[in-house]
Amino acid sequence: MTIQVIVLNGGSSSGKSGIVRCLQAELPAPWLAAAIDTFVDALPPSLRTTEAGITFAADGGVAVGEEFRRLEAAWREGVAATARAGARVIVDDVFLGGPASQEPWRKALTGLNVLWVGVRCEGAVAEAREVARGGRPRGMAAAQAETVHRGVVYDLEVDTTRTEALACARTIAAHLA
Numbered sequence: 195m196t197i198q199v200i201v202l203n204g205g206s207s208s209g210k211s212g213i214v215r216c217l218q219a220e221l222p223a224p225w226l227a228a229a230i231d232t233f234v235d236a237l238p239p240s241l242r243t244t245e246a247g248i249t250f251a252a253d254g255g256v257a258v259g260e261e262f263r264r265l266e267a268a269w270r271e272g273v274a275a276t277a278r279a280g281a282r283v284i285v286d287d288v289f290l291g292g293p294a295s296q297e298p299w300r301k302a303l304t305g306l307n308v309l310w311v312g313v314r315c316e317g318a319v320a321e322a323r324e325v326a327r328g329g330r331p332r333g334m335a336a337a338q339a340e341t342v343h344r345g346v347v348y349d350l351e352v353d354t355t356r357t358e359a360l361a362c363a364r365t366i367a368a369h370l371a
Contacts, residue, residue, distance in 0.1 A: 197370050198277045198306045201285040204313030205338030207323040210286045212359030228273045229286040254333030274302040293345040312351040319355050
């Protein structure tokens with residue numbers, strides 16, 4: 195079975211983006227990156243500050259509205275269509291709703307060979323990365339560290355708490371062989 199899509203799920207600042215870059219460098223064939231952060235950045239500014247779109251609370255909480263969900267569904271289908279057209283894709287997402295967030299991906303990726311990967315990181319470590327990184331509401335990383343994994347089913351899990359992104363990427367790559 196040839197994997198066509200790798201889905202990485204983990205909380206904010208868990209190290210998913212670093213793993214994606216390492217996978218792209220390590221894997222022999224080209225893989226496209228499809229990150230939820232890129233999707234959010236592509237939203238018009240009006241949807242990054244209203245209840246219809248996505249809002250970030252001062253304590254790190256995230257709320258999404260109906261228009262966000264509609265556009266996210268279209269984005270997800272676009273990612274799936276890209277894989278069906280022959281491109282390999284690495285998805286970097288945050289399953290805020292746990293299994294309820296995984297299910298739309300499962301439906302969109304029906305018929306494709308997918309490797310589901312949980313990217314774990316202890317809350318305190320993710321929080322320290324969040325502070326160093328800046329640009330995110332404080333508390334988001336710690337709040338998401340465990341909740342995004344509850345009830346989610348994976349083929350593989352990696353933990354970036356004490357393992358570098360490159361080693362995690364190599365672990366994932368070994369599952370593609």
